[in-house]
Amino acid sequence: MTFVYNEPSHRRKGVTKLLIQAALHFTEAKAREQGKKSWMRIIIHPENLVVKGLYTRFGFVEAGSCSLAEALLANGDSDLIPQDDGHSDMEKYRRKSGLVMIRSSAG
Numbered sequence: 001m002t003f004v005y006n007e008p009s010h011r012r013k014g015v016t017k018l019l020i021q022a023a024l025h026f027t028e029a030k031a032r033e034q035g036k037k038s039w040m041r042i043i044i045h046p047e048n049l050v051v052k053g054l055y056t057r058f059g060f061v062e063a064g065s066c067s068l069a070e071a072l073l074a075n076g077d078s079d080l081i082p083q084d085d086g087h088s089d090m091e092k093y094r095r096k097s098g099l100v101m102i103r104s105s106a107g
Contacts, residue, residue: 020058028105038105043071046099060101069093 006016024040031038043066044051069086072078086093 016054020054024058024103031105040103041074042101043074043098044101046097052099052101055101055103058103060103062099063102064100065096066098066100067094067096068098071098 004016004019027038027040040060041063042055042060044055046052046065066074067086069081072080081093082088
């Protein structure tokens with residue numbers, strides 16, 4: 001999952017919760033089939049307390065911080081990082097402003 005976004009008219013109806021539950025169940029089922037542990041990582045803005053609370057209720061815990069450049073690279077979106085690796089806008093791309101949260105399940 002790279003982004004979960006709901007149109008404002010569909011918010012507060014449980015849609016996002018269902019999408020996240022489906023992603024968790026799918027990931028955990030695939031891991032079980034392979035006899036492995038599933039790991040999920042999300043990166044959010046630390047001041048987005050609604051999203052943080054939502055993922056906390058799903059068992060995610062804080063695991064550190066990352067920069068926008070690191071988040072884009074981790075998501076396979078390195079083409080969105082400027083050619084100078086974000087050094088022309090250090091505040092935007094290099095400051096460790098993203099909160100990393102993880103969730104694991106037994107394998």
